[in-house]
Amino acid sequence: MPRLIAVLAVAAAYLSATEGCGSDNSSNQVVISAASSLEPAFDDYVDAAGIDAKMSFAGSDLLAAQIRQGVKPDVYAAAGTTLADQLYEEGLAGEPTVFATNQLVLAVPEDSPIDSLDELTRSGITIVVGDPTVPVGAYTREVLGKLPADQRNAIYDNVRSQEPDASSIAGKLTEGAVDAGFVYVTDVTASGGELKAIQLPAKLRPDIAYGAAVVAGAKNPDGARKFIHGLLSGEGGTALRKAGFGPPPG
Numbered sequence: 001m002p003r004l005i006a007v008l009a010v011a012a013a014y015l016s017a018t019e020g021c022g023s024d025n026s027s028n029q030v031v032i033s034a035a036s037s038l039e040p041a042f043d044d045y046v047d048a049a050g051i052d053a054k055m056s057f058a059g060s061d062l063l064a065a066q067i068r069q070g071v072k073p074d075v076y077a078a079a080g081t082t083l084a085d086q087l088y089e090e091g092l093a094g095e096p097t098v099f100a101t102n103q104l105v106l107a108v109p110e111d112s113p114i115d116s117l118d119e120l121t122r123s124g125i126t127i128v129v130g131d132p133t134v135p136v137g138a139y140t141r142e143v144l145g146k147l148p149a150d151q152r153n154a155i156y157d158n159v160r161s162q163e164p165d166a167s168s169i170a171g172k173l174t175e176g177a178v179d180a181g182f183v184y185v186t187d188v189t190a191s192g193g194e195l196k197a198i199q200l201p202a203k204l205r206p207d208i209a210y211g212a213a214v215v216a217g218a219k220n221p222d223g224a225r226k227f228i229h230g231l232l233s234g235e236g237g238t239a240l241r242k243a244g245f246g247p248p249p250g
Contacts (some may be wrong), residue, residue, distance in 0.1 A: 028052055033063040033071075035079035035135070035210070036165040037102070037183075040190045041243035042077075049235040051126040051227065055166075059134040059165035067092055067215060074224035077212040079166070079184070080135035084211035096211035099231040101246035103185040104139045104206055105197040107173055114180055115198060128161050128172045128181040136166040139206045140182040145184035146204050170195065184208070189244040210248055 029052040036138040039057045045063045046053040056063070060078040064087060067076060076093055078084045084096035120127060130137025138139035144152050153188055160178055170187040172178050174194045176210045188197040212231060232248070242249075 004045040005205070016220075020218075023195065028220070028223055029054060029230070030075060030220055030227050031073040031218075032056070032075040032077065032227065033058075033066065033079040033215075034075070034212075035060045035063070036078055036140055036167040037079050038210070039167070041186070041239045041245060044239035044242065045230065045236045048239060049230060050231075053227075057231065059131070059169075061131075061133045061135075062164065072215050072217045074215060074218040075212060076215050076218045077210065078135065079208070079210055081209055081211040083135075084213050087125065087215075088213060091216060091217050093213040094190065096213040097228050097232070098187060098209045098211050098248045099228065099236075100210040102208045102244075104136070104208060105185045105188060105199060105245070106180060107170065107183045107188050107195045107197055108180045109173060109176065110194055110196050112179065112196070113234055117198070117200065117204075118151075120158060120180060121151055122158075125158045125180065126160045126178040127155065127158045128169050128178045129159055130169060130182070131162045131164055133206075134165060136169065136183065139208060142206045143182070143200060143204045143205060160167060181182050184244075186244040210245070 032053055034055060034057055036057045036059065042055060060080060060083050062074060064083040067087060076084060076087065081096060081098060084093065087093035088095055106117055129140045132138060132141060144155060166183045166187050169181040169183050170191060173181050174191060181215045185197050188195045212228045214221050218224050
């Protein structure tokens with residue numbers, strides 16, 4: 001029930017954000033549903049490129065659920081490729097384009113003494129992670145799943161909340177509500193120095209690629225395709241690199 005309420009809340013936010021678009025197809029406006037970790041980069045992109053855009057940011061799973069319920073943005077951009085691939089297989093979106101990579105890190109407040117993953121097992125440490133249904137939560141569990149069982153269980157014992165997206169995790173950290181959390185390196189960059197990133201050991205790091213697709217039934221499919229193409233070069237690519245994203249693999 002809580003997840004359904006969250007999905008409905010995101011759908012309501014989407015409808016509010018896009019209200020006024022109506023069926024006026026003379027507009028070049030592009031409606032975008034994107035993972036919360038993309039917000040700073042996408043804001044910079046549309047400003048630099050002069051794109052008329054209506055954007056809604058939330059957890060990738062909630063946005064995918066919204067599309068499955070019949071909401072039709074022009075672009076769906078996820079913090080991963082699984083959900084975009086699923087929408088494609090279900091006939092709800094076009095074939096996804098992988099447009100960026102990211103890196104999962106352990107994040108702590110800038111003045112924290114924590115400097116390694118090992119310290120998360122200590123008694124009294126409080127940790128926040130992503131919900132298992134969202135990419136950042138799935139990536140976190142992939143990392144923890146590679147640890148010895150006693151270390152993994154000790155870390156899970158210190159988890160105090162599971163959040164619906166990466167920006168919510170970063171928010172808990174900047175508020176001082178918890179000691180540590182797993183987010184993307186781009187979330188640390190976006191914190192403006194309030195957070196610091198602790199790199200995970202290379203053998204634990206998951207491969208993280210972001211995918212975007214034109215949603216089936218989009219009102220502005222041409223604008224959607226141009227928006228996605230712009231993520232690979234020009235203003236979009238520049239904005240992504242500035243925000244800390246890496247280029248797509250290959």
